[in-house]
Structures are given as C-alpha cells and as structure tokens.
Amino acid sequence: MFHQSLIVRYGYQESEDTKHRKSITLALANVFTYTSTGDWLVGAVMKSFVRISDILVVYAVFVLQNYLTDVWKLSFTHAAGILNIWGGISFILPVFFLFLVDAFVGHFQMLVFSSVAYSLGISFISMSTPPVLANSCKLYEPQCIGHTKKVLFYTGLSLLAVGVAGHLVSVRPFLKEQEDKSDEKQGSGSICQIAGFQFVVLVPLIGAFALPYIKPWSIRFGNPAICTVVATLLFLSGSCTYKKAEPQGSPLTNVCRVFVAAAFKICEPFPLDANELYKKDGQELQRFSSTRVLRFLEKAAIVIPGKSKEQQEKNRWRLCSVAEVEEAKITVRVVPMWMTFIVCGIVSSFGNTYFVEQAKKMNRKIGKWKVPLQIILMLFDWAKRFFASCYNKMADRFFPGSKKYAPSAGIVMAMIFSILCCITAARIEMRRLDVITRHNLLDKPDENIPMSVYWLLFQFFLLAGLDSFFEKSVSEFFKDQAPGSMKNYLEFFSKGVSGLGFICNVLSVHVVGNISEKGGKPNWFQHTLNRSRLDRYYWVLAGLSGVNLVVYILVAFIYRYKNLEPNNGARTDA
Numbered sequence: 001m002f003h004q005s006l007i008v009r010y011g012y013q014e015s016e017d018t019k020h021r022k023s024i025t026l027a028l029a030n031v032f033t034y035t036s037t038g039d040w041l042v043g044a045v046m047k048s049f050v051r052i053s054d055i056l057v058v059y060a061v062f063v064l065q066n067y068l069t070d071v072w073k074l075s076f077t078h079a080a081g082i083l084n085i086w087g088g089i090s091f092i093l094p095v096f097f098l099f100l101v102d103a104f105v106g107h108f109q110m111l112v113f114s115s116v117a118y119s120l121g122i123s124f125i126s127m128s129t130p131p132v133l134a135n136s137c138k139l140y141e142p143q144c145i146g147h148t149k150k151v152l153f154y155t156g157l158s159l160l161a162v163g164v165a166g167h168l169v170s171v172r173p174f175l176k177e178q179e180d181k182s183d184e185k186q187g188s189g190s191i192c193q194i195a196g197f198q199f200v201v202l203v204p205l206i207g208a209f210a211l212p213y214i215k216p217w218s219i220r221f222g223n224p225a226i227c228t229v230v231a232t233l234l235f236l237s238g239s240c241t242y243k244k245a246e247p248q249g250s251p252l253t254n255v256c257r258v259f260v261a262a263a264f265k266i267c268e269p270f271p272l273d274a275n276e277l278y279k280k281d282g283q284e285l286q287r288f289s290s291t292r293v294l295r296f297l298e299k300a301a302i303v304i305p306g307k308s309k310e311q312q313e314k315n316r317w318r319l320c321s322v323a324e325v326e327e328a329k330i331t332v333r334v335v336p337m338w339m340t341f342i343v344c345g346i347v348s349s350f351g352n353t354y355f356v357e358q359a360k361k362m363n364r365k366i367g368k369w370k371v372p373l374q375i376i377l378m379l380f381d382w383a384k385r386f387f388a389s390c391y392n393k394m395a396d397r398f399f400p401g402s403k404k405y406a407p408s409a410g411i412v413m414a415m416i417f418s419i420l421c422c423i424t425a426a427r428i429e430m431r432r433l434d435v436i437t438r439h440n441l442l443d444k445p446d447e448n449i450p451m452s453v454y455w456l457l458f459q460f461f462l463l464a465g466l467d468s469f470f471e472k473s474v475s476e477f478f479k480d481q482a483p484g485s486m487k488n489y490l491e492f493f494s495k496g497v498s499g500l501g502f503i504c505n506v507l508s509v510h511v512v513g514n515i516s517e518k519g520g521k522p523n524w525f526q527h528t529l530n531r532s533r534l535d536r537y538y539w540v541l542a543g544l545s546g547v548n549l550v551v552y553i554l555v556a557f558i559y560r561y562k563n564l565e566p567n568n569g570a571r572t573d574a
Helices: 018-031 040-061 064-070 076-127 147-177 183-213 217-237 251-264 295-301 309-314 322-333 335-339 341-348 354-359 374-398 406-438 453-481 484-516 534-558
Strands: 449-452 562-564 571-573
Touching: 040 183, 040 217, 040 374, 064 076, 064 354, 076 147, 076 217, 076 251, 076 354, 076 484, 251 295, 251 322, 251 484, 295 322, 322 335, 322 484, 335 341, 335 484, 335 534, 341 406, 341 453, 341 484, 341 534, 354 406, 354 453, 374 406, 374 453, 406 449, 406 453, 406 534, 449 453, 453 484, 484 534
Parallel strands: none
Antiparallel strands: 562 571
16 A cells, blocks of 8 residues: 555654664654754654654545545546556655665755655645635536646645655665764653654544544645645754765666676686686675676676786776675566566555545444544554564564575565455455445445445455565565665665556556457446446456466575575575
8 A cells, every 4th residue: 555655754654663663753853853952842843743744644645536536526447547656656766766865965955855845745736626726616526627736736746756755765864864963862862752652643543533524625635735844844944953974876886887897798708716706805794605697797797817907996887896796686686576576566556546445435334423534544554563563473483593584475475465355355345336236326426335334444454464564574585685785775676666566557457447348348447436347356466466476486486595604794595
C-alpha cells in the first residue's frame, strides 16, 4: 500500500518496531531543539506540527480514490490508475534522488527541496477542489472541475511524489547527522521522547476519527496543507543550526565505471595470476572475494602491461579495483530477484485503490455509529507492526545460527501472503456481488450495500502481511548481502521495482480487460464497481502470484549468498 511511504517523512514510520521508533524520536528531539538558551520546548512544538501534518496528509490521501470517483465522476479503474502511477513514481524517484544527494546536493538541501515540494503539492491539491478559486460553480460536481483545477491537481500530485521521494532518501541520514547535537541535553530529549510517543498514539486517532467528519473536500485537504506549510517553515527556521554533511560521491558511479572500463578492455586477456588484478589500498578489509559469475566485468580491473600503474590509476573510467567490480556484480546478480518483486507491487497497489472502492458503500455501522473509512488504515498499520514482530520471531526461531537465509524465507512468506490476499479478496468480492444482485443494486452505485465492511478486514490483514514481510525481508537481505556502500541503493532499487508494479497494475487492468471482452463478452472492468467483475481479476493475480512465487524460489535457490569471514571480516561465497 502506497500510503506507508508518506509516514516516513521526518523520520516517523508506524510500521517500525519500538526500538527504532525510540531512536528516531530521540533524533527528532535533537534536530528540533535549539542549541541556544536550551529552548527544547520549541523543538517539541516543531516536532508536533511535523507529525500532525504528515498524519493528516496520510489520512486525506487514503480516500483520494473516493474523491476522484465521487467528485470527478471517473471510473474506478481510471481513478485507481492515476493513484497507482503516482504511487509508482514516488517509489522510483528515490533511486535518482539518492544519486543526486550522494553526488551533488547533500541531505539538507534535498530535505529543503522536498519539503517545499511536499507543502506545495498538498496545497495545490486543496486548491484544485471546486469551491476554491471558483468564479460561479462551487459544487462538488464534474462540471465544476475545469482545466485549471485539473492542472493544479496533477501538478500537486507530482510535487507530492517529489516530496515523498526526497524524504524517503534524506530524512534518516539527516537525523543521524544531528544525533550528537544535543548530547548535553539528555533531559530535554527524554521529555521530547515521551511527548513523541504520545503523538504516535494520538495523532493517528485524530486523523482516523476527526478528519473524516470534515465533509468539504477543500477543508479536508486544506487542513493538512496548512499544517504542512507551518511544519516546513518551522523546519527551515532552524537551518542555521543544523549540521550539513558535504556530498561524498555516489557508489552508483563506481558501478557505471566498471561497465565502461570492462567495455574498453573487452579484447584484453585475463592475467594468469588473479592477484595481478588491480586492488586499491584501503579496500582489502571490505572487499568481496572474486566470484566466477560475470567474469567479463573483471576486465575492468586489468592493469594493462606496458603502461605505468600510476598513470592508469589517474583515469578512473579505465581502471577499477576488484572490490568495485564485485559490487557491480552484486548489483547485476540481484536483477532477476528484483523482477519477481513487480507482482508484489501490483498486489500491494490494491490497498488504497480497489479495496477502498469496495469499502465505500458497504455497511460501516457499529450500532448507530458509522465507522470512518480511515479506521481501516489505522488497523492496517497496526497489523503491519504485528507482522514485523512476527518476522523477527521467525528469524530468531528458524534461523538461530546464520540468518543469511531468513530474508529469502521472509520474501517467500510475503509472496504467500500475496496469493492468500488475492484469493481472499476474490471470494469476498464474489460475496459482495451476490448481495448486490439479490438486492437489485447493480445499476445503483450510490446506494449503500447491506454487507458489513468488516469482511474486508481479512484482505487488508493479509495485505499488511505482504507489505510488512516484504519491507523487512528486503531491508535485512541487503543489510547482510550487499556491500555497505551499495546497501541503500539496492534497497531503493527493490522498492523502485515494487513501485514499477504499481504502474504495471494499470497495464495489467488494460490487458486483462481487453482479453476478457473477446468473443463479444462484457469487459470485466465497467465504469462502476457494481457492474465489474473485479473478483475474476483477483483470481488472475492469484494465479500470477503463484507462478511468481515458484520463479522466486528458483532464483533464490541459485543465488550465491555471502558469509562473513571470521578472520578479516571479508565475505566469501556460501
């Protein structure tokens, strides 16, 4: 589900375990505490504004599917396509932003840029609602959505994606840069930490219970916009006191250098002794042992006879070290594994699109209280925390010695959750369609459906298992298997491939819809959900997820895992 990336902003992520939340909360206290006069209370106020604004944005964006179908009167697949393309881009952009941060701008500059984009994005979305900037038509109807408002909306979505991507890249590294900033003020940090944990509980409740009762869409988007602008201004007000590390260069450049150098030396023979390959001083402790796969890349480390080594070292695009070659090999070797993450991204994209559309007209009452739809989002986040702890227990119990296979097992579990989620969603959608048919509601999309929305909790619960196991497993996999310089890149590449799955969801709907109408049959995807056969699409993805699981198991089986050497800390093939 895409909304999880929004929660990451300024270091707050509900799906993280308690220990990590403590460190992030303390880091926030350090960042937003003035170094002069000990005014830590102002820092706590800053942090509070940041959290309130982000949570309000998350809960407002969660129901964008309803806004596009109810106000713009788009088909549910068109609305879902807009949100999935936006979500996919938000996961792909961090790869490019991380390169910019490492090579050119640094984390603080990226945070300034993305904070401004984030604030402008949600503000533009608020201004795109009909009553704002309207001359005469102020109704929430499609005739009041003119060209200007559409431009504002799509521009706002684009800026919001830029803001989310920038914060995914720079928030946590920036917080680490500030960690020792207020070591002298542990007392104030502790108080801020207590206040932070209160907001962990209170702010989601505000977003889930209070925001849905604001009916005008302009105010529903406007409140988060105001809070976000205030939070950004407060963050910028401390610019002079922050530590700002300079860019150190991107390791992604080294990967490109390996391919360029290997291409220029494609005709050079390998030396008889592998020790004659170029090894840079200072990289011995972190080097990877030479592997047999992708040996053509090792030509990048060949020192050409007849030329001085010092002269060749000056041209970094013609000579690379063995360690740099091995880093490039690892990047290439995980590509087949990445490709299996696309299907996981397709299924994950259902959370704030099709699932929300299913829930919109279902019975949400408990007694006389109509439960806000955002409560499901809060329960979803709690379920993700539960599954995160399940992953840790699984790793400790089944892999007590070496945990190098635990991430791969976790990804297998995520794919199993993907299959179960699709099967469960298909069965529940079949039940929903049966209720609609029995009550003659097929052509009445605005009528309430006499079926409890809490049936959908099963598929949301399984989706939480997919997202949580996938995130934890990918993070742990690259923490153990990737070199330190490439860990962040490989992890963001994995998330980017999952984001590509969000975009592929749009393509899969188009392809499946065209195939379904062959032979004069009706398309499975009609303008309204009641006339569509979303259950059959879920069954197709259940089968595709099953095939994807088999492919991943084969890829993981042939993947060459790494073990830490006990003597020198280098890594060797398993």
